[in-house]
Every structure is written in structure tokens, then in C-alpha cells.
Amino acid sequence: MIRFTWLQFRLRASAALAALAAFVVVLAVTGPHLASLYASSAIAGCHGGTCATAAYDFLSRLAITSPYPIVYELGSGLILVTPGIIGIFYGAPLIAREIESRTFALAWTQSITRARWLAVKLAMTGLAAMAVTAVLSLSYTWWADPISKAVGLGGGYNPPFTGGRLSSVIFATGGIAPLGYAAFAFALGTAAGALIRRTVPAMAVTLVIFAVAQITVPLVVRPHLIPPDHKITTIQSAALNFGNLTATVVPGQPGAWIISSAALNAAGHATSALPAACAGATGLKAQSPGPCMTSLGYKETITYQPASRYWPLQWLETAGYLALALAMAGLCFWRVGRRVS
Amino acid sequence: MNLVIDAAGLGKQYGRRWALRDCSAAIPEGKVVGLVGPNGAGKTTLLHLAVGLLAPTSGSIKVLGANPGEDAAQLGRVGFVAQDTPVYPRLSVAAHLRMGAWLNPKWDTELAERRIGELGLDPHQRAGTLSGGQRAQLALALAISKRPECLILDEPVASLDPLARREFHRSLMEVVATQGISVVLSSHLIGDLERVCDYLVVLVASRVRLAGEVSDLVSxxxxxxxxxxxxxxxxxxxxxxxxxxxxxxxxxxxxxxxxxxxxxxxxxxxxxxxxxxxxxxxxxxxxxxxxxxxxxxx
Known part of the structure; x- marks a missing residue:
């Protein structure tokens, strides 16, 4: 069954594997030069406060040095969509196409039980999906290492090099999380195909559910995988977004992921409007609302995940997605075992 | 007498609709059995239940004395050619034979290759480009090369032209003559079956209306x-x-x-x-x- 799965898989995987290999080659060719740019920049000899400036200079220059911005964005885009593509084009047809083209009657009447047929198909294709995503995400993480270091030093103000490791997109394209996404998307596609029994509708359902998961998890689930920390700080003009009084950085916690923040007035009520007394302070002296608000008794409350929780959050999210993938696989076994014809 | 198919009170329900209901049939071994009935009589459902592609909603069915598809050994004892003889369109004829060899422990490589040779099929041709008759022959070759004890065919010639039908039946008769296995084949047309069958079962609305040796029935x-x-x-x-x-x-x-x-x-x-x-x-x-x-x- 392993050989037969490979025979069928080979037909449909060659184009995708070629595209992946091409991208890895691009990373391999441009990566060493990126590393040498980093090594020869002012970051190498920086200490204390000069590091942020050096990192800012490095990233500003990189943002206008072809091909780094485009490879950076292409890479993260590719890692974000690969699990979805796997789910849609390898998961959804796995069972649905056998039913649609009636070949299940051929496949399931060979001298091999259906459970074994499905186990081999799921395991081989699923592991291949995870391996492909792992190669992609690891090579990209290696390639982007100088950039993430510079962002970590506080130099990330120029697009596209802005987000820290815990920001939604960077988190989803680094570490081991993409493996979890790939396993989940593949199993989701397969289960959708087994339940709907038609390839194209199963593909559409896979796309919708996976997209919804990718949007809601960073917004709703990831912030609470570990109970977030809270902090009440003094108002610091440099760390405040005056439009709605949210915090832009957590004082003393570089790289922390801010989940929510608000200003508290002297009575302790949350507010998003600049007090009238301080409104006049804007305009000419843009930085002065901070001291003004502080003098009125305002403080800033911040809910956040510290940067040190990157790996615990990665593991938890990946484990969650793998558990969902196993549940989906279980659904496939149940459905196929009930003889879908 | 040993039975190829022994069904008792067999039923299969899809939602509220019964595709087969309270069907009892005893089909003897060692015959070429024609299963005839109008469209919707439940022939395909009965045969799918017999090869284990479906599980009964009610009643029971035994094939060669065992539960259909209960394990790999039982799957190996029954060869099946499904309606419209599905094959993998993107795989070559040779790849189908490799599939057969990999997935069936009793696979007879020599028999499979000889059949493909006799049919004049190009092993490198993709199965999707075969004619209906060739595809049916490939499906038959796959089903017999796993060396089953009985062969079940669901309307194998329904979509074939008269010449291809005759060729298919000739192949089938060769198999019966050389391997001496039990065969059950269905059709909604008696004309498809009367040349090849020596036993007939008429199924109408899930019920066996008539069953017996063709010669006895006629006399x-x-x-x-x-x-x-x-x-x-x-x-x-x-x-x-x-x-x-x-x-x-x-x-x-x-x-x-x-x-x-x-x-x-x-x-x-x-x-x-x-x-x-x-x-x-x-x-x-x-x-x-x-x-x-x-x-x-x-």
C-alpha cells in the first residue's frame, strides 16, 4: 500500500515539489549575502542604546535593497498559504475523488482492509505535507534570522520588517506552528471530502474553515493559551498611540505581544479619549500629553504575552492543531468504515 | 450445497429510502449466476453488500460462508468488477497491474501479464485513454489475477457496444473454464446473460422472484x-x-x-x-x- 500510495502521490506532487525546491534555492542563494550584510552592519559592535539605532539603520537600508523585501514577503506568504493549498489540493480529493470517480470500488476490494488503506494514505500524505511545510518554514526562519534579530533589537519601524516574533503573521510563519497548520489543513480537507463526497465542494469548505481558523486563532485563542500578564504603568508618550490611548510597547518587556491596552483615568475607569485638559497640549508639542495625563492621575493598563513565551505558545498552538488533525483523521476512519458507497 | 451468497432478511437504508429491503437469497457455489432485475431492483446494493463495500442496515449476508470484507483474507477471496468498470485514469495499465501485485498477496503476475498481452493492451497506455471495452477487460484482469474464489461483476457490459460485450463475455467464459470459479454477474437485460449463465436469479423490488438452473427453468x-x-x-x-x-x-x-x-x-x-x-x-x-x-x- 505504501508503494501504491507513493505511485499515486508522485503524479500529483511533482509540480508542487518543484516550486518548493525553486523557492528553497532562492533562499539558499540570497541567505548568505543577507547574513554578511548583517555581520558588516553597525549592529556587530553595538552596545546598549546604540543597538536599536544600528538595527533601525540596517533594516532601513535592507528595505530598499532588492531582493530582500520581496523574498521576505514572498516567504511569509508562501508559508501562510502552503497548509491551505495542501488541505485543498491533497486533502479534499483524497477520499472524495475515489468516491466521485467510483474508484473506491476498485481500491476497497483489493486484499487490504479499508482501515489500512486509509491509515497508509493519511500517514504518508500527512507526513509529506508536514515535511514540506517544515522545510519551507525552517529554511525561511534561517534566511530571515538577521532580520528578526534586528527587529528584536528594536529596529523594526520600516515595512515590511516591522513585527516581532510574537506578532500574528511572524508567529504563524516561524517555529513549528506551520507543521501543525499543515497537519490540520490536510486532515480537515480529507474529512471534508469524506463527509461531502464531492471534491470541489470539499475544497471550498476546507478553504473557508481553514481561513476562519487562521483568522480567529490569533485573535481569540492564542492570547489565552497561557494566561496573559497584566501591567499598569505610567503614561509614557513614546509608548502611546494618542488616537485611542493604546500602548505600542510594554515598558521593560521588549518584543512583548500586546493583547489589549487602555488608559485608566484617576477614578480607575478605562478610557480611549484624550482628556480635554490635555487636548491643547497636542499640536505644537506633540509629546507632551504624556506628562499632562500623568499629572491628572492617568495610568496605562496593558495585557500582554512576554517575548519569553514564544516557544511555549508555539508548542501549545502546534499541539492544539495536531490534536484537531487527529480528530479529523478519526472522523475519516469513522466515515470510511461506515462504507460510503 | 455451499453458497456463494447467502442473504437473509437483508436490508440497506439510505436516510429514509430503502435501497434493498428484506432480501433473502441463496446462490449456490460453482455456477455462473446471472442476477437479473429492472433498474432499482437492488442489484447493485446487493452486490456491494456482498463485497463489503456496504454494511447491511438489517439482516445478514454471508459470502463463501464469511462476513463480506471482514478482513484482508476475505477481501482476497472475492474478486469484484464494479459497474462502469472504474480504473484510475492517470495510471497506466502496467501501474494497475503493479497495484494489483502490491495489494494482493495471492496475485498471479503471470496470469495478469498474459491476459493484458492477449488483449493487445499497451502496458504504458494510461487507463483513462482506454476504450470502454478495454477498460472492462482491464478491470476483469485485475479481478481475476488476485486469484479469488468467486468473482462478482456488477453490470460489467452495460455501457459496452455489442462487439465489446461479446469479447468481454468470451474472456469471462475463458476464466470460468480455466479457473473453475464461481461467478455472479448482474444485468438489467437478460440478453446480456443468457449466453454465459447456467443459473439465474431474478430480483424485483428486493425480492427473489425466480431462481434456478437455466435448463430447469426453461423445461x-x-x-x-x-x-x-x-x-x-x-x-x-x-x-x-x-x-x-x-x-x-x-x-x-x-x-x-x-x-x-x-x-x-x-x-x-x-x-x-x-x-x-x-x-x-x-x-x-x-x-x-x-x-x-x-x-x-x-
Whole structure:
């Protein structure tokens, strides 16, 4: 069954594997030069406060040095969509196409039980999906290492090099999380195909559910995988977004992921409007609302995940997605075992 | 007698609809069995239940004495050719044979290659580009090369042209002659089956209406025609399958083990075709009582 799965898989995987290999080659060719740019920049000899400036200079220059911005964005885009593509084009047809083209009657009447047929198909294709995503995400993480270091030093103000490791997109394209996404998307596609029994509708359902998961998890689930920390700080003009009084950085916690923040007035009520007394302070002296608000008794409350929780959050999210993938696989076994014809 | 298919009270329900309901059938081993019935009679459902592609909703079915598809060994004992003979369109003929070899421990490589050679199929051709007849032959080659004890075919020739049908049946007869395995094949047309079958099962609305050796069935039925008479006047040992009347004349198709003695009748033999159509169109289980019992005086 392993050989037969490979025979069928080979037909449909060659184009995708070629595209992946091409991208890895691009990373391999441009990566060493990126590393040498980093090594020869002012970051190498920086200490204390000069590091942020050096990192800012490095990233500003990189943002206008072809091909780094485009490879950076292409890479993260590719890692974000690969699990979805796997789910849609390898998961959804796995069972649905056998039913649609009636070949299940051929496949399931060979001298091999259906459970074994499905186990081999799921395991081989699923592991291949995870391996492909792992190669992609690891090579990209290696390639982007100088950039993430510079962002970590506080130099990330120029697009596209802005987000820290815990920001939604960077988190989803680094570490081991993409493996979890790939396993989940593949199993989701397969289960959708087994339940709907038609390839194209199963593909559409896979796309919708996976997209919804990718949007809601960073917004709703990831912030609470570990109970977030809270902090009440003094108002610091440099760390405040005056439009709605949210915090832009957590004082003393570089790289922390801010989940929510608000200003508290002297009575302790949350507010998003600049007090009238301080409104006049804007305009000419843009930085002065901070001291003004502080003098009125305002403080800033911040809910956040510290940067040190990157790996615990990665593991938890990946484990969650793998558990969902196993549940989906279980659904496939149940459905196929009930003889879908 | 050992049974290829032994079904008792078998039913399969999809939602609220019963595809097969309360079907009981005992099909003997060592025959070429034709399963005939109109579309929707439940033939495909019955055969899918027999190869384990479906699980019964009610009742039970045994194939060669075991539960269909219960393990790999049982799957290996039954060869199946599905309706419209599906194959993997993007895989070559040779790849299908490799699939067979990999997935069936009893695979007969020599037999498979010989069959493909005899059919003149190019091993490198993609199965999707084969003609309907060639595809059916490939499906048959795959089903027999796993060396099953019985072969089940679901309307294998329904979509083939007459020449391809004859070729397919010739291949099937060769298999039967050389391997001596039990065969069950279905069709909604008796014409597809009468040349190849020696046993016939007529299935109408999940019920077996008629089952038996083809030669017995033909010899135990005859068509009587003569002056107009009422059905109730026929002797009780003549089971009336079909009757038709004009003003002056009556024609009956009857089943009887005994010779026809009434001189008023002209008795003619029936064809298998007539017989099957008569049973298919017969209302369910007619009960007639109070008919005369005739005794042969000697």
C-alpha cells in the first residue's frame, strides 16, 4: 500500500515539489549575502542604546535593497498559504475523488482492509505535507534570522520588517506552528471530502474553515493559551498611540505581544479619549500629553504575552492543531468504515 | 450445497429510502449466476453488500460462508468488477497491474501479464485513454489475477457496444473454464446473460422472484394456448405466471413439473427472455385457492 500510495502521490506532487525546491534555492542563494550584510552592519559592535539605532539603520537600508523585501514577503506568504493549498489540493480529493470517480470500488476490494488503506494514505500524505511545510518554514526562519534579530533589537519601524516574533503573521510563519497548520489543513480537507463526497465542494469548505481558523486563532485563542500578564504603568508618550490611548510597547518587556491596552483615568475607569485638559497640549508639542495625563492621575493598563513565551505558545498552538488533525483523521476512519458507497 | 451468497432478511437504508429491503437469497457455489432485475431492483446494493463495500442496515449476508470484507483474507477471496468498470485514469495499465501485485498477496503476475498481452493492451497506455471495452477487460484482469474464489461483476457490459460485450463475455467464459470459479454477474437485460449463465436469479423490488438452473427453468415452464378459459379452471399443479385473454382465446405461462395432458391446449416451450419478463412483470405472490386437482389416470 505504501508503494501504491507513493505511485499515486508522485503524479500529483511533482509540480508542487518543484516550486518548493525553486523557492528553497532562492533562499539558499540570497541567505548568505543577507547574513554578511548583517555581520558588516553597525549592529556587530553595538552596545546598549546604540543597538536599536544600528538595527533601525540596517533594516532601513535592507528595505530598499532588492531582493530582500520581496523574498521576505514572498516567504511569509508562501508559508501562510502552503497548509491551505495542501488541505485543498491533497486533502479534499483524497477520499472524495475515489468516491466521485467510483474508484473506491476498485481500491476497497483489493486484499487490504479499508482501515489500512486509509491509515497508509493519511500517514504518508500527512507526513509529506508536514515535511514540506517544515522545510519551507525552517529554511525561511534561517534566511530571515538577521532580520528578526534586528527587529528584536528594536529596529523594526520600516515595512515590511516591522513585527516581532510574537506578532500574528511572524508567529504563524516561524517555529513549528506551520507543521501543525499543515497537519490540520490536510486532515480537515480529507474529512471534508469524506463527509461531502464531492471534491470541489470539499475544497471550498476546507478553504473557508481553514481561513476562519487562521483568522480567529490569533485573535481569540492564542492570547489565552497561557494566561496573559497584566501591567499598569505610567503614561509614557513614546509608548502611546494618542488616537485611542493604546500602548505600542510594554515598558521593560521588549518584543512583548500586546493583547489589549487602555488608559485608566484617576477614578480607575478605562478610557480611549484624550482628556480635554490635555487636548491643547497636542499640536505644537506633540509629546507632551504624556506628562499632562500623568499629572491628572492617568495610568496605562496593558495585557500582554512576554517575548519569553514564544516557544511555549508555539508548542501549545502546534499541539492544539495536531490534536484537531487527529480528530479529523478519526472522523475519516469513522466515515470510511461506515462504507460510503 | 455451499453458497456463494447467502442473504437473509437483508436490508440497506439510505436516510429514509430503502435501497434493498428484506432480501433473502441463496446462490449456490460453482455456477455462473446471472442476477437479473429492472433498474432499482437492488442489484447493485446487493452486490456491494456482498463485497463489503456496504454494511447491511438489517439482516445478514454471508459470502463463501464469511462476513463480506471482514478482513484482508476475505477481501482476497472475492474478486469484484464494479459497474462502469472504474480504473484510475492517470495510471497506466502496467501501474494497475503493479497495484494489483502490491495489494494482493495471492496475485498471479503471470496470469495478469498474459491476459493484458492477449488483449493487445499497451502496458504504458494510461487507463483513462482506454476504450470502454478495454477498460472492462482491464478491470476483469485485475479481478481475476488476485486469484479469488468467486468473482462478482456488477453490470460489467452495460455501457459496452455489442462487439465489446461479446469479447468481454468470451474472456469471462475463458476464466470460468480455466479457473473453475464461481461467478455472479448482474444485468438489467437478460440478453446480456443468457449466453454465459447456467443459473439465474431474478430480483424485483428486493425480492427473489425466480431462481434456478437455466435448463430447469426453461423445461419447467411452458406457454399454453387454447380456447378461452378462466385461470381458476387450471389444475393446481400449474402455477400461473402470466395470463392473457382475447374474446376467444386464452394464453397462460405456467410453471409445472408435470406434462400437459389437456388436449384443448397447445403447449409451447418458453424462451428465457419470455420467462424473465413474465416474472419481472408479475404481481407479487398471487394466492389462488379452490382450483381443481387433476390426477393422471393410468
Amino acid at each position: 419447467s415452464h411452458c406457454r399454453l394456448s387454447g380456447p378461452r378459459r378462466d385461470a381458476s379452471s387450471l389444475p393446481a399443479n400449474q402455477e400461473i405466471i402470466e395470463e392473457s385473454h382475447t374474446d376467444r382465446q386464452s394464453t397462460f405461462l405456467v410453471r409445472t413439473a408435470d406434462p400437459i395432458h389437456d388436449p384443448a391446449w397447445t403447449a409451447r416451450p418458453v424462451t428465457l427472455d419470455d420467462l424473465v419478463i413474465a416474472y419481472m412483470s408479475r404481481p407479487t405472490a398471487p394466492e389462488r385457492t379452490g382450483r381443481p386437482t387433476l390426477k393422471v389416470m393410468s
